[in-house]
Amino acid sequence: MEVPYKTYLNENEVPTSWYNVRADMKKKPAPLLNASTGKPCTAADLEPVFCSDLVKQELDDTTAFIPMPRPVVDFYRMFRPSPLIRAYFLEKALGTPAKIFYKFEGNNTSGSHKLNSAIAQAYYAKAQGLKGVTTETGAGQWGTALSMACAFFGLDCRVFMVKCSYEQKPFRREVMRTYGADVTPSPSMTTQIGQKINQEHPGTTGSLGCAISEAVEAAVTTPGYRYVLGSVLNQVLLHQSIIGLEASIAFKKLGVKPDVIIGCAGGGSNLGGLISPFMGEKLRGEADYRFVAVEPASCPSLTRGRYAYDYCDTGRICPLAKMYTLGADYIPSASHAGGLRYHGMSPILSELYDQKLMEAVSVRQTDVFSAAQYFARTEGILPAPESSHAIRAAIDEAIKCREAGKSETILFGLTGTGYFDMTAYQSFNDHTMGDFIPTDEDLEKAFAKLPEIG
Numbered sequence: 009m010e011v012p013y014k015t016y017l018n019e020n021e022v023p024t025s026w027y028n029v030r031a032d033m034k035k036k037p038a039p040l041l042n043a044s045t046g047k048p049c050t051a052a053d054l055e056p057v058f059c060s061d062l063v064k065q066e067l068d069d070t071t072a073f074i075p076m077p078r079p080v081v082d083f084y085r086m087f088r089p090s091p092l093i094r095a096y097f098l099e100k101a102l103g104t105p106a107k108i109f110y111k112f113e114g115n116n117t118s119g120s121h122k123l124n125s126a127i128a129q130a131y132y133a134k135a136q137g138l139k140g141v142t143t144e145t146g147a148g149q150w151g152t153a154l155s156m157a158c159a160f161f162g163l164d165c166r167v168f169m170v171k172c173s174y175e176q177k178p179f180r181r182e183v184m185r186t187y188g189a190d191v192t193p194s195p196s197m198t199t200q201i202g203q204k205i206n207q208e209h210p211g212t213t214g215s216l217g218c219a220i221s222e223a224v225e226a227a228v229t230t231p232g233y234r235y236v237l238g239s240v241l242n243q244v245l246l247h248q249s250i251i252g253l254e255a256s257i258a259f260k261k262l263g264v265k266p267d268v269i270i271g272c273a274g275g276g277s278n279l280g281g282l283i284s285p286f287m288g289e290k291l292r293g294e295a296d297y298r299f300v301a302v303e304p305a306s307c308p309s310l311t312r313g314r315y316a317y318d319y320c321d322t323g324r325i326c327p328l329a330k331m332y333t334l335g336a337d338y339i340p341s342a343s344h345a346g347g348l349r350y351h352g353m354s355p356i357l358s359e360l361y362d363q364k365l366m367e368a369v370s371v372r373q374t375d376v377f378s379a380a381q382y383f384a385r386t387e388g389i390l391p392a393p394e395s396s397h398a399i400r401a402a403i404d405e406a407i408k409c410r411e412a413g414k415s416e417t418i419l420f421g422l423t424g425t426g427y428f429d430m431t432a433y434q435s436f437n438d439h440t441m442g443d444f445i446p447t448d449e450d451l452e453k454a455f456a457k458l459p460e461i462g
């Protein structure tokens with residue numbers, strides 16, 4: 009067998025601009041709407057909530073390359089480029105003719121790709137002279153990444169953490185506190201919206217949608233604070249494009265072209281970032297690729313959701329986004345892939361999916377963990393449950409290649425490590441893990457409350 013290889017880029021090959029895939033989309037993603045006027049959001053609508061430079065990026069549908077600020081590039085150099093790894097051992101174990109590559113984003117202390125956007129958002133907040141930022145976190149990866157980024161630039165960081173994760177993952181919480189963040193379980197009694205949600209759903213384990221409402225309320229009611237979000241938004245996909253840009257440069261160096269590119273999809277940021285430069289080539293007619301979004305069967309926004317304007321948060325205080333959604337009132341079961349428990353999907357990915365430029369599949373939790381275990385035993389890395397959705401789909405694709413005797417090059421995003429997810433691994437190892445799949449009636453209930461727009 010050949011020796012497994014990793015591809016790192018030299019200093020002069022590392023990207024210094026992000027790529028904005030919207031610039032190459034003929035039909036652009038639908039604009040955010042102001043919830044009170046029903047009109048497309050202007051910069052003035054968004055600036056009380058978000059940092060000004062990030063608002064510009066959010067609304068920019070035309071600039072293809074946006075330069076990374078120097079301090080962000082310097083920070084990236086601490087942990088980037090991330091390795092592109094050929095999964096020789098996995099291929100051999102599967103006996104597949106397919107070539108499998110993964111881009112590994114778990115190589116930093118936060119343990120996931122989320123640091124790529126956290127550092128950019130913290131930089132722009134600092135540059136604006138703000139005192140601090142508020143945010144939500146589900147499984148804890150975004151909160152951890154943001155705490156690190158805020159510590160680096162000397163910003164206050166207030167994190168609303170979905171209650172079930174806060175309780176399941178006390179060590180995550182302590183990592184955030186070690187980096188200086190203030191962490192509150194959500195729904196809490198410290199915001200009006202949190203009090204309301206607690207009243208209406210007593211004993212709720214929370215959701216990202218609730219935590220977002222709380223974090224936005226805290227930001228707009230605290231002078232010198234803005235709200236930052238770790239996924240879904242256009243600006244986050246922009247920052248995450250560094251994953252795809254590095255991968256694209258590395259593949260060119262190797263003289264290899266992926267046929268299919270796979271990523272897990274919660275709010276869509278890692279997948280959007282990974283596929284952006286490749287999607288750009290497809291949109292410009294320069295090359296063709298298959299793109300596959302993988303989501304949990306328990307929270308299937310692309311595969312079973314509606315493409316409609318919806319609220320981004322349970323408290324309905326954020327702008328409306330047109331996206332594939334299960335409805336802002338849908339509270340997914342307390343599955344172990346906390347980072348994939350969001351009711352909606354990035355408007356960019358939603359539009360690409362609607363134009364049939366991207367496919368989507370959903371996978372069951374126990375199948376995901378058997379893929380995670382297989383991957384840990386073959387490739388050595390202990391993957392995050394979220395990332396393992398992509399592993400599942402990549403393995404299924406490689407098995408299809410074996411059955412068809414077809415050699416294909418598969419690239420998937422390995423978004424992070426699973427050291428804080430050992431309760432989940434424990435329930436898998438003990439055979440107590442279940443597969444919650446919502447019924448059509450469950451989904452209809454939340455669809456019935458979608459706002460009537462467009």
Ligand SMILES: *Cc1c(COP(=O)(O)O)cnc(C)c1O
Binds near residue numbers: 238277395
């Ligand atoms: C947050 C997270 C995800 C899902 O978020 P996206 O915005 O869809 O990328 C996936 N993997 C890991 C490790 C995460 O932390």
